[in-house]
Amino acid sequence: MCHRGSWFRPLRGAPIVEPMFAVYAARIDRDQPLTGLELGERPAPEARPGWSTVTVRAASLNHHDLWSLRGVGLPEGRLPMILGCDAAGVDEDGNEVVLHSVIGQTGHGVGPDEPRSILTERYQGTFAEQVAVPTWNVLPKPKELSFAEAACLPTAWLTAYRMLFTNAGVRPGDSVLVQGAGGGVATAAIVLGKAAGLRVFATSRDEAKRKRALELGAVEAVEPGARLPQRVDAVIETVGAATWSHSVKSLRPGGTLVISGATSGDRPSHAELTRIFFLELKVVGSTMGTKDELEDLLSFCAATGVRPVIDEELPLDRAREGFERLAAGEQFGKIVLTNG
Secondary structure, eight states: OOOOOSOBOOOTTSOOBOEEEEEEEOSOOSSSGGGGEEEEEEEOOOOOTTEEEEEEEEEEOOHHHHHHHTTTTOOGGGOSEEOOSOOEEEOTTSOEEEEOOEESSSOTTSOTTOOOEETTTSSOOSSBSEEEEEGGGEEEOOTTSOHHHHHTIIIIIHHHHHIIIIISOOOTTOEEEESSBTBHHHHHHHHHHHHTTOEEEEEOSOHHHHHHHHHHTOSEEEOTTOOOSSOEEEEEEOSOTTTHHHHHHTEEEEEEEEEOOOTTOSOOSOOOHHHHHHTTOEEEEOOSOOHHHHHHHHHHHHHHOOOOOEEEEEEGGGHHHHHHHHHHTOOSSEEEEEOO
16 A cells, blocks of 8 residues: 655755655543544655665554554653554565564664663654665564564564563463463464473453463463462463552562553552562563564564454554554454555
């Protein structure tokens, strides 16, 4: 699909800048974030040394995009900001690629002292016809994966991969509780855990989502707070306050709780500190993943046949529908925006 319209008209003597269709944050609204979402023309990225421009074929939504519209990590002074962290597409040389969306992690393509950030916090994102990133952030897309499948991996699936295999340190045969089945990270954790030989339990308030979790490989799916048939080796926590107490109580002595988000809030009514120190539980924070881990995840999916769970694919100009579905919590898996 091509959304290109007329050229941007520059000031006298300035170069002509070609526009592209994009989905962007125009305003910050902490209470009604979708009011700041706009679809329309934005300047296409300009060439710069050490960076690559990628023509986006598919990009996936994350809760990070909703938080950006609320102003979390995105101050008003950086607006308008094209949203989107994840993408797969084609680089200037015609190579099919996937983007690692953590910028400034090693200094490649940016100043050596620049702090780590995610696309859309400092740099324009992927919900557009084109996106520019440091060339170091561009990885080959395995031929086994479609553009839509590959676009699901760099944030939610990479986060789940790091939570399970780096920070929880689980091994085949271990047991894991995944809170909030249906979200991108939680769904990825169920699929990856099953593929790695873990005994996966899941929770969801929604009966249909519990059924889907079982279909994806969970051995049991229960309502939040329900007692499990056994205590688990690790908990994958992205919900936060609403499930925190249950997560702590579900761990065996010496178990590990890995948390990467708090969609229900970050202030649980019961911190369960006594249980944490008495049972010598480990609480580990986890954010995104490294480029090396993304390479491993891509290889894992290509070799095993594991594929991201896609809830819905929408053309870029219907992005608002995807945002509304994500904000309502109606999705199971990833929502993907396609371009072309």
